[in-house]
Amino acid sequence: MNFKSRVVSIMLAGTLCAWSAAVLAQAPAAGAGPNGATPPAAGAPATAAAPAAAPDAPAAAPTAETPPADFKTLDQEVQGMKKDVIDLNKDLFVLEEELLFPANTQVAVYVSMDVGAFFALDSVTVKIDNKQVKNYLYTAREADALLKGGVQQIYLGNLKVGKHELVAFFTGKGPVERDYRRGATVTFDKGVGAKYLELKITDKVAKHQPEFTIKDWE
Amino acid sequence: MRGVLLASLALGLSWAASSPAAAPTLVGKEAPDFVLKSLDGANLRLSEFRGQVVLVNFWARWAGDTRQEMPALNRIHTTYERAGLVVLGVSIDEDLERAREFAVSMKVSYPLMFDSGSDIGRDYLLQKMPMTILVDRSGVVRYSHVGYKRGDDRLFLDQIRELLRE
Numbered sequence: 001m002n003f004k005s006r007v008v009s010i011m012l013a014g015t016l017c018a019w020s021a022a023v024l025a026q027a028p029a030a031g032a033g034p035n036g037a038t039p040p041a042a043g044a045p046a047t048a049a050a051p052a053a054a055p056d057a058p059a060a061a062p063t064a065e066t067p068p069a070d071f072k073t074l075d076q077e078v079q080g081m082k083k084d085v086i087d088l089n090k091d092l093f094v095l096e097e098e099l100l101f102p103a104n105t106q107v108a109v110y111v112s113m114d115v116g117a118f119f120a121l122d123s124v125t126v127k128i129d130n131k132q133v134k135n136y137l138y139t140a141r142e143a144d145a146l147l148k149g150g151v152q153q154i155y156l157g158n159l160k161v162g163k164h165e166l167v168a169f170f171t172g173k174g175p176v177e178r179d180y181r182r183g184a185t186v187t188f189d190k191g192v193g194a195k196y197l198e199l200k201i202t203d204k205v206a207k208h209q210p211e212f213t214i215k216d217w218e
Numbered sequence: 219m220r221g222v223l224l225a226s227l228a229l230g231l232s233w234a235a236s237s238p239a240a241a242p243t244l245v246g247k248e249a250p251d252f253v254l255k256s257l258d259g260a261n262l263r264l265s266e267f268r269g270q271v272v273l274v275n276f277w278a279r280w281a282g283d284t285r286q287e288m289p290a291l292n293r294i295h296t297t298y299e300r301a302g303l304v305v306l307g308v309s310i311d312e313d314l315e316r317a318r319e320f321a322v323s324m325k326v327s328y329p330l331m332f333d334s335g336s337d338i339g340r341d342y343l344l345q346k347m348p349m350t351i352l353v354d355r356s357g358v359v360r361y362s363h364v365g366y367k368r369g370d371d372r373l374f375l376d377q378i379r380e381l382l383r384e
Contacts (some may be wrong), residue, residue: 122261137253137261 097156105158106194109134109166113146115203119180119210121146122172124199126155129164133157146201154199159190168199170212186214242343244351244359249274250341254308254331257321262306262329265357271381272304272353273374276339278311279320281347283366290371291350292326294378301382302355306331310339310347350374354381 101108109126121143126134134155138146146152167185174180188195196217204211244250249272253263264272275291277284288307295305305328311317314334321330333339342351345364352361352374361377363370 137255139253139261139263139266141266142263 101156101158103194104192105160105190107155107157107159107164107190108153108194108196109155109168110196110198111146111152111154111201112150112198113143113201116143116147116201116210118175118203118208119170119201120173121170121201123170124154125169125171126199127167127169128157128159130167151198159195161190161192164188164190166197166214168212168214170199170201174210175208180210182210182212184212184214186216188216243362244343245362247359248357249351249353249359250338252308252333252338252341254333254338256329256331257318258329260329262331264306264353267304267306268357269355270302270304271355271378272306273378274342274351274353275305275307276342276344276347276349277307277309278347279309279317280311284348285324286368287348287350287366287370288324288326291374292328294371294374295326295328298378298382303378303382305329308333308338310344352377352381354384 107128111124113121121138123135123137125132125136136154142152165185165187167183169181169183171179171181184199186197188197198215198217200213200215202211202213203209249264251263251265253261256262264274273291273294275287277288291305291307295303299305307321307326307328307330309317309321309330309332311320311332312335314332317332321332324330342349348366350363350366351359354360360381363374
């Protein structure tokens with residue numbers, strides 16, 4: 001992680017703390033009534049009505065019913081706060097991506113695999129402008145996930161506007177269990193918007209060979 | 219007065235001597251994830267063993283204790299594999315070919331993997347070889363052992379049993 005990333009992470013952590021504090025502060029206030037009292041929950045009106053209906057009833061009867069109502073309210077508040085935290089986490093994740101990888105410089109590279117009868121994926125190396133940006137080793141589970149239709153984001157980074165070259169090297173086992181290494185190259189124009197590239201591994205049935213292509217998503 | 223001064227000095231020295239021993243460890247922290255190629259060609263990722271107790275042994279063919287430790291770890295692996303223990307051996311040897319030859323000669327049944335220039339050594343704060351860490355079912359480093367001496371495997375066993383019971 002470079003210095004810029006660290007600074008942004010620290011800022012985000014600070015923001016999260018501030019937001020969490022705000023949520024915690026608001027949670028009781030949101031649940032409180034206009035006078036700051038605990039709002040009557042589902043069981044509360046019945047509790048309030050009970051003494052009026054039976055004034056001579058022992059005091060223990062209403063108090064025995066009150067705690068579950070309080071617990072229910074508390075549980076609802078806790079669940080609400082948990083949901084708020086999850087929402088905040090999601091917002092922070094999006095914010096972090098937007099800050100670290102702004103749309104005007106963002107480039108994302110994905111890997112997908114179709115069929116895979118002629119190729120067992122072992123690793124992918126990605127080079128952008130002759131600089132290695134990623135080398136990824138696939139476990140059997142990950143390769144299976146790709147075969148089942150999964151799409152993996154292998155790289156997310158920043159690039160200046162202009163022409164760039166991406167080279168991807170695929171290694172694995174080819175037809176008849178032979179070691180296989182192939183490359184694919186694409187030259188693309190990075191505009192002002194985010195750039196998405198997909199490294200596709202497909203089977204070329206006619207040739208009984210795998211095919212490696214790079215798709216430039218506009 | 220002189221006696222008090224000498225006692226203070228002795229205390230200070232013993233404290234100073236004990237301080238460097240408290241080298242940074244990963245105990246209590248999440249084990250850094252890694253993926254490496256094993257001797258049989260399969261790629262193994264640490265995080266895929268989440269839910270099992272994992273013993274990660276960092277070894278090097280030039281570390282003398284490795285020859286003693288590997289057979290002991292192999293016995294532990296064969297005994298506790300069915301109970302949910304995973305043993306992974308990670309070589310940090312720069313000479314891959316010689317590391318592979320050494321690995322084959324040791325004839326162990328647990329996976330031996332090879333780190334060729336990644337950041338694992340730095341991530342795991344490796345100080346001396348061999349080094350063994352124990353990761354619990356939730357992926358947290360619970361014990362870290364630097365070096366190996368005869369009898370250490372009994373300590374490993376106690377800790378493994380404790381983690382397997384959790």
